[in-house]
Amino acid sequence: SGQRIDHFKDTIKLGNEKKWFKDGDKVVRVRNVRTCWDSVFLMGYRFLELRLPLDRFISVTRELEHLKMTPAEWSRLEDIVFVLGLPHAVQITLNAEKTPTLSSIIPQFELFMTSLEELGKATPSLKEITDVGILWATKYYLRMDNSRAYAVAMFINPTTRFSWIEKHWGSVYIRKTKAMLIKMMNDYRARYPLPQASATAKPASVHNDQMYRVAKRLNLASMLDLDTPVLQVETPTTVEEEFDTYTRTLSLRDTDMIKFWDVSIYPNTDDRCNAK
Numbered sequence: 001s002g003q004r005i006d007h008f009k010d011t012i013k014l015g016n017e018k019k020w021f022k023d024g025d026k027v028v029r030v031r032n033v034r035t036c037w038d039s040v041f042l043m044g045y046r047f048l049e050l051r052l053p054l055d056r057f058i059s060v061t062r063e064l065e066h067l068k069m070t071p072a073e074w075s076r077l078e079d080i081v082f083v084l085g086l087p088h089a090v091q092i093t094l095n096a097e098k099t100p101t102l103s104s105i106i107p108q109f110e111l112f113m114t115s116l117e118e119l120g121k122a123t124p125s126l127k128e129i130t131d132v133g134i135l136w137a138t139k140y141y142l143r144m145d146n147s148r149a150y151a152v153a154m155f156i157n158p159t160t161r162f163s164w165i166e167k168h169w170g171s172v173y174i175r176k177t178k179a180m181l182i183k184m185m186n187d188y189r190a191r192y193p194l195p196q197a198s199a200t201a202k203p204a205s206v207h208n209d210q211m212y213r214v215a216k217r218l219n220l221a222s223m224l225d226l227d228t229p230v231l232q233v234e235t236p237t238t239v240e241e242e243f244d245t246y247t248r249t250l251s252l253r254d255t256d257m258i259k260f261w262d263v264s265i266y267p268n269t270d271d272r273c274n275a276k
Contacts, residue, residue, distance in 0.1 A: 012050065015052060041087075044080060047077065048074075079125065079126055083126060086115050086116060086119070086133075090112050101153065101157065103153040105144070105153075106150045106154060107154070107160065107164050109140075110223075111223060113134060115218040116137065117134065152181070158257060158260045159252070162181075163250055168223065186239050189239055
């Protein structure tokens, strides 16, 4: 009812005045937003912050006494919010980027799924929750798996190229993806004349390392131990040579992807970037 809402607001106000909350922050209720991926996490997190005023409010509202949570229920809510914090870490990192790129979506999604799996193994009491998260994550992951756009985006990113796929995907998927990429390159070779190759310039630094920040947040930085980056020096002639030369090394992780392809020596791969 409206009176209960007003009463609860007064209780929160009292909590703010008495500094019941973490760091003395002023808090308000957080409502569910179906279009916001983090809304359940944010509601749960705020609900935990409001534990004192909630308990106080329910204790003085007799008809709501049956809704008072037990210590075990509060503990379980803490577990749920902790698990929901894993995808939250990925999302806030992506949101912090001025120019997030499609090439980082699958690596970050796989980092998130791996973190759920590792957490479930390390903490059996959380496995029931992490299994639900993995179930939903797999559902979305399979949708991405049906589109070649994500693999192509990773491939044309000079800081990942084919390295993530080679390190973290199964052999069947590696062969399938490699065949798909080479076929696309051959298709473009047949459709467009080979442009004059230009010299390779030093990539510009723009600190495009969102994926590394996600891995660090999830304590999975080892998943990003890929090849040692060096600059390319040879100009390939066939599509297969171009693929092998391009995937042999990586660019520095702060490479500006746009400027890299401005001076590319990979004509058929370069078309992947410029195709409409």
